[in-house]
Amino acid sequence: MSVQELETIFDNKLEREIRIEPKDWMPDNYRKNLIRMISQHAHSEIVGMLPEGNWITRAPSLRRKATLLAKVQDEAGHGLYLYAAAETMGISREEMIDQLLTGKAKYSSIFNYPTLTWADIGAIGWLVDGAAIMNQVPLCRTSYGPYARAMIRVCKEESFHQRQGFEILLTLCRGSKEQKDMAQDALNRWWWPSLMMFGPNDDNSPHTAQSMKWKIKRFTNDELRQKFVDICTEQAKVLGLAIPDKDLKWNEEKMHYDFGEINWEEFNNVVNGNGPCNKERMAARIKAHEEGAWVREAALAYSEKKKQRQTPTAA
Amino acid sequence: MIETLNKTEASHPSPTGEGREGTEGPLWEVFIRSKQGLDHKHVGSLHATDAKMAIENARDVYTRRMEGVSIWVVESKNIHASNPDEAASMYDPANDKVYRHPTFYNLPDELKHM
Ligand SMILES: [Fe+2]
Ligand SMILES: [Fe+2]
Numbered sequence: 001m002s003v004q005e006l007e008t009i010f011d012n013k014l015e016r017e018i019r020i021e022p023k024d025w026m027p028d029n030y031r032k033n034l035i036r037m038i039s040q041h042a043h044s045e046i047v048g049m050l051p052e053g054n055w056i057t058r059a060p061s062l063r064r065k066a067t068l069l070a071k072v073q074d075e076a077g078h079g080l081y082l083y084a085a086a087e088t089m090g091i092s093r094e095e096m097i098d099q100l101l102t103g104k105a106k107y108s109s110i111f112n113y114p115t116l117t118w119a120d121i122g123a124i125g126w127l128v129d130g131a132a133i134m135n136q137v138p139l140c141r142t143s144y145g146p147y148a149r150a151m152i153r154v155c156k157e158e159s160f161h162q163r164q165g166f167e168i169l170l171t172l173c174r175g176s177k178e179q180k181d182m183a184q185d186a187l188n189r190w191w192w193p194s195l196m197m198f199g200p201n202d203d204n205s206p207h208t209a210q211s212m213k214w215k216i217k218r219f220t221n222d223e224l225r226q227k228f229v230d231i232c233t234e235q236a237k238v239l240g241l242a243i244p245d246k247d248l249k250w251n252e253e254k255m256h257y258d259f260g261e262i263n264w265e266e267f268n269n270v271v272n273g274n275g276p277c278n279k280e281r282m283a284a285r286i287k288a289h290e291e292g293a294w295v296r297e298a299a300l301a302y303s304e305k306k307k308q309r310q311t312p313t314a315a
Numbered sequence: 316m317i318e319t320l321n322k323t324e325a326s327h328p329s330p331t332g333e334g335r336e337g338t339e340g341p342l343w344e345v346f347i348r349s350k351q352g353l354d355h356k357h358v359g360s361l362h363a364t365d366a367k368m369a370i371e372n373a374r375d376v377y378t379r380r381m382e383g384v385s386i387w388v389v390e391s392k393n394i395h396a397s398n399p400d401e402a403a404s405m406y407d408p409a410n411d412k413v414y415r416h417p418t419f420y421n422l423p424d425e426l427k428h429m
Binding site: 087094296 | 337338339340342359361362364365368375376379380396398399400
């Protein structure tokens with residue numbers, strides 16, 4: 001079959017909402033784009049464990065500690081589902097890890113901010129997991145089958161992440177003045193980086209149009225960001241916290257909240273490696289990978305030895 | 316028509332070399348029985364150096380919320396799959412045999428319990 005015919009079959013499947021599966025023919029750029037997107041997503045789940053892991057030993061109660069441990073463990077699982085989904089496209093796990101550790105691959109810029117107080121753990125659950133959910137729910141219908149299935153699994157697990165975060169903030173907001181101030185301070189620092197999680201504005205996002213055409217994405221960056229602002233603004237009222245944006249205002253005509261301009265210079269700086277914690281995060285990942293090397297080697301050596309024992313020696 | 320599955324779910328010629336096993340060990344497919352009485356269902360894949368490790372990893376990754384009562388793992392390279400490009404001819408013989416379905420048969424309305 002000619003490439004043109006294959007492309008027609010592919011387009012026709014997209015048209016009829018038939019999922020693309022690993023062995024189906026797909027355009028090279030579709031494959032490349034998805035490998036980039038899924039592996040970035042996987043790296044984000046893995047690096048995303050670091051800011052929260054920082055507070056596991058200092059959680060204020062056993063209940064909070066058990067919750068945070070379970071959440072961080074979930075994120076490791078999300079990373080694994082996603083690496084496995086990317087592997088179906090013909091890239092190996094090792095290659096992806098290598099791309100992360102050499103700085104060739106990106107991960108979500110949000111994880112390059114520090115977690116300074118316990119309230120940050122609440123803010124991360126509410127806003128960072130909240131933004132992730134906003135992105136991930138439409139991805140459950142993405143056109144590539146293994147990615148969509150991984151997302152369904154992830155979304156099932158995510159909702160407790162957001163709720164536990166909100167509960168942390170709610171508890172602080174109903175506590176002493178110092179506790180409420182701590183919650184407000186966390187919101188002040190995490191609000192704008194959370195809005196950046198949706199990526200550049202639509203007219204500045206080179207991948208968006210093509211991704212929409214391929215039905216990889218179902219909504220644009222700006223559409224999702226608007227939805228997030230609308231929802232969070234209402235939720236902040238429950239907490240009694242103020243969103244740090246003087247331009248945030250209900251627009252009766254649009255039936256949406258208007259909000260201020262994102263500091264894109266900061267965004268680009270963090271994406272390009274100059275955020276507050278980029279170096280620390282990469283160093284932590286490299287250290288974990290290197291210090292785990294002997295475990296991987298030992299496990300492989302052990303399975304080799306067992307295989308040899310099982311093979312009967314020729315007389 | 317039948318091919319081995321080198322990568323998760325189905326293989327694609329890998330730019331890094333087919334069936335290559337890095338330091339992470341080979342790939343395994345995981346199947347989980349969610350409840351006694353139901354079939355094992357494919358849930359995903361993982362790397363492990365042997366079957367025991369694959370089952371332990373599958374427990375940690377795929378059954379953290381009581382999703383299963385039984386786990387099967389099989390090395391991906393041992394799964395053989397039909398080729399989707401041949402789906403048209405492969406399933407064609409089933410297409411024109413409507414008489415395999417109960418609704419094909421015309422019976423009077425007053426006939427009950429059938
Ligand atoms: Fe996650
Ligand atoms: Fe999460």
